[in-house]
Amino acid sequence: MSQYSGLAGAGSNAAQCDLRSDTVTRPDAGMMRAIQTAELGDDVYGEDPQVNRLEAVLAERLGKEAALFLPTGTMSNLAGLLAYCQRGEEIIVGADYHIYAYEAAGASVLGGIALCPVPVRRDGALDPAAIAGAVKEDDSHLAVSRLLSLENTHNGLAVPLTDMAAAAQAGRDAGLSVHLDGARFFNATTALGCSEMDLAGLADSVSICLSKGLGASAGSVLAGPGDLIAKARRWRKMLGGGMRQAGVLAAAGLYALEHNVARLAEDHARAAELAGVLHSLGTGEVSQATNMVFFTPEDGCNDELRRHLAAEGVVIGGGSSGAIRMVLHKDVGDDALDRAVQGLKSFYG
Numbered sequence: 628m629s630q631y632s633g634l635a636g637a638g639s640n641a642a643q644c645d646l647r648s649d650t651v652t653r654p655d656a657g658m659m660r661a662i663q664t665a666e667l668g669d670d671v672y673g674e675d676p677q678v679n680r681l682e683a684v685l686a687e688r689l690g691k692e693a694a695l696f697l698p699t700g701t702m703s704n705l706a707g708l709l710a711y712c713q714r715g716e717e718i719i720v721g722a723d724y725h726i727y728a729y730e731a732a733g734a735s736v737l738g739g740i741a742l743c744p745v746p747v748r749r750d751g752a753l754d755p756a757a758i759a760g761a762v763k764e765d766d767s768h769l770a771v772s773r774l775l776s777l778e779n780t781h782n783g784l785a786v787p788l789t790d791m792a793a794a795a796q797a798g799r800d801a802g803l804s805v806h807l808d809g810a811r812f813f814n815a816t817t818a819l820g821c822s823e824m825d826l827a828g829l830a831d832s833v834s835i836c837l838s839k840g841l842g843a844s845a846g847s848v849l850a851g852p853g854d855l856i857a858k859a860r861r862w863r864k865m866l867g868g869g870m871r872q873a874g875v876l877a878a879a880g881l882y883a884l885e886h887n888v889a890r891l892a893e894d895h896a897r898a899a900e901l902a903g904v905l906h907s908l909g910t911g912e913v914s915q916a917t918n919m920v921f922f923t924p925e926d927g928c929n930d931e932l933r934r935h936l937a938a939e940g941v942v943i944g945g946g947s948s949g950a951i952r953m954v955l956h957k958d959v960g961d962d963a964l965d966r967a968v969q970g971l972k973s974f975y976g
């Protein structure tokens with residue numbers, strides 16, 4: 628079952644503890660003030676001060692020449708992939724990375740780009756030998772290998788810099804450029820204890836989401852070389868992502884970068900606490916990494932558990948069987964976490 632199934636229509640407005648995803652976060656008072664007081668302009672004319680500032684701030688923090696604000700992470704990845712690759716070229720990507728599995732094959736549909744999946748290791752990394760083995764020779768029967776696409780975090784797993792570097796090097800040795808889908812980039816740097824530039828520096832381009840753990844309502848940023856970002860800007864317009872007074876969103880993103888990065892460690896700590904409780908209940912398989920907990924009830928009582936928790940104001944996603952993903956975020960504080968813990972204990976108690 629997909630981690631996204633069952634997300635729709637769960638009535639999250641009433642929930643006191645919504646663990647389905649870190650995308651459910653709402654702007655807090657400080658973020659709303661930043662939105663309300665934002666000076667705005669038309670970003671398609673390059674005149675929105677908030678968007679320009681957000682792009683400059685992230686380009687600098689990530690050590691890239693340029694950056695581009697886009698409505699979603701999917702469009703950010705897609706505009707980047709389209710900027711790198713021509714028809715008949717291919718992207719080597721993890722078989723359950725988001726770009727391969729959950730972006731509706733957009734690069735193939737819209738760009739005539741082949742996506743070549745390679746297995747993802749249990750630690751979330753790609754094996755350098757698998758990458759080397761997937762690269763095509765120069766042969767008219769074959770697609771032209773052009774880009775390696777990495778992901779960090781993957782299912783919450785923060786992939787260590789050494790593994791990232793080894794994968795990137797395997798790509799570079801074969802003449803590929805390297806893209807990083809860093810939707811939860813700052814969860815990765817928080818968990819790895821590395822600098823933003825250290826992680827971003829392993830790839831030519833990086834896509835980050837402002838709308839997940841960072842708590843902004845919408846928006847993603849693609850950062851990379853100037854010529855790539857210029858091409859991606861044209862693709863963004865073509866894809867319908869040229870927004871006008873987008874500064875209302877960019878202002879929230881700037882606020883999030885300033886106020887909500889350092890606090891991600893809290894989400895990781897609460898995830899560890901929740902995983903600890905589930906472990907001690909001994910009623911299924913538990914794993915945890917950064918802000919995510921995966922719990923597979925051993926008796927397959929997913930639906931019963933979901934109904935029980937919902938009655939306690941706790942919302943979880945997932946299907947009728949398999950692993951339930953629970954995601955910690957800034958709108959789940961200690962009280963909300965306690966509600967989830969009590970709900971789990973009363974279900975199994």
Ligand SMILES: *Cc1c(COP(=O)(O)O)cnc(C)c1O
Pocket residue numbers: 698699700701702704725726778780808810811836838847
């Ligand atoms: C969420 C996510 C995306 C896409 O972001 P949207 O804003 O939902 O389009 C891309 N990659 C990964 C790894 C993600 O988790």
